[in-house]
Amino acid sequence: MNAFKESMLKLIIETSTNLPSDVRRAIAQAQLKEEIGTRASLAFSTIATNIKMAEEGEAPICQDTGMPTFFIHCPVGANQIEMKKAIREAVAEATKLGKLRPNSVDSLTGKNSGDNLGEGTPVIHFEQWEKDYVDVRLILKGGGCENKNIQYSLPCELEGLGKAGRDLDGIRKCIMHAVYQAQGQGCSAGFIGVGIGGDRTTGYELAKEQLLRPVDDVNPNEDLRKLEEYIMENANRLAIGTMGFGGNVTLLGCKIGAMNRLPASFFVSVAYNCWAFRRLGVIIDPETGKIKEWLYKDEVSPEENPVEATSNETAKPVVLQAPITEEQIRSLKVGDVVIINGSMHTGRDALHKYLMDHDSPVDLNGQIIYHCGPVMLKDENGKWHVKAAGPTTSIREEPYQADIIKKFGIRAVIGKGGMGKKTLEGLKEFGAVYLNAIGGAAQYYAKCVKDVEGVHFLEEFGIPEAMWHLQVEGFAAIVTMDSHGNSLHADVEEISKKRLTEFAEPVFV
């Protein structure tokens, strides 16, 4: 098994940078369902460009390389202790190479371990089998979509759908609700794995295991096959759309599994995965540790790949350059496409909390805050470079954002998934906008960064949470919340809520 570590490093790099064939096909087919010129179509073509850039540059598709989760089947006699050691080394090495973002954070102290190793990370599931080879599958599932996982305990009452009982129809309602509650925040269009039964832990495990099924497979259980088909057809009628911009495609795949439960418990667990569905696998020779075969990888013809943007797709964008005036901001409205040149500053959870009762280390008056935790690498001269830099889910900053806009005179906030009422009121009162960038398009945005001017709080907060001062050029985003009280997110949520109520009548009786 000498080559096992090298094989695991290859698996990690390939998973982070090269989207599987079945996922590409699903995105390409979905793209055809959106009309050119719509926001959803624009989001898809940006995603397409990003997928290509990541593959060509062997760079992370999304900056959030998630919780590395390995599922391993091995023959009796294979040394699991050695395998685990090799995997941990490969994870640390991939992090050093900038293929994984340092993502392992001490839950009590907030300290980032820096190498993706720590209590509980990476996650490795072993299982023995009677075959004579080792099968390793890896999922890199980011935190934003992980936050949209949901578990239901039946019977229950569901918003918009009414009572969900302990039967197939109750399960149907839970899944429809799961897609609805995710809105665009988990970087829709997404994939869901559903686990019926088990206990709270094994139910979620089963849900995640469903994500290992190829997107185009057919469920051998007739009831579940019907349910999967129903969900695919109807979840897309919720009109949430890609990035929550509204549109015809909200869901790209639905896989459902069932296991036994206790008489008192009936759980439906849903694992939500963003479009950046990074999962690959390899068959390993147990003698040498070398890769014999790749899984989820076959030839994808050009027509089966998502299509990149054409030059006439966007309306004329508005150029923004910090410091931005209130007048400029007030002239923007929901739906406008903006191109940002000049400076922006990253800030996410740790920084927002900090700024509530401390001063900012740089003047933020008229400036732009980018909700982003990039992948960064330092060169031999000590200069930092951005390796991946897409937006993170903004709603987490909802308790702080309006206060911080007011306190520092910030004019624009970039993120994804939208923000809530308090922020919308803040934008109106203090003259600021919320700009939605395309979630997961980490290479697309990294290329816009022309210079890293400096960083604050690197030691304290770690790479993803630090405040990076960037110079950008041609950074495109869409105004989804303006300074006049309009929010595309609120509108889409309202429409989808209304649509959801149309699925209250029983279907599987």
Ligand SMILES: O=C(O)C[C@H](O)C(=O)O
């Ligand atoms: O942590 C990140 O960079 C993004 C996260 O996966 C998110 O979707 O919010």
Ligand code: SF4
């Ligand atoms: S930012 Fe979006 S694409 Fe990236 S991991 Fe989070 S949910 Fe997935």
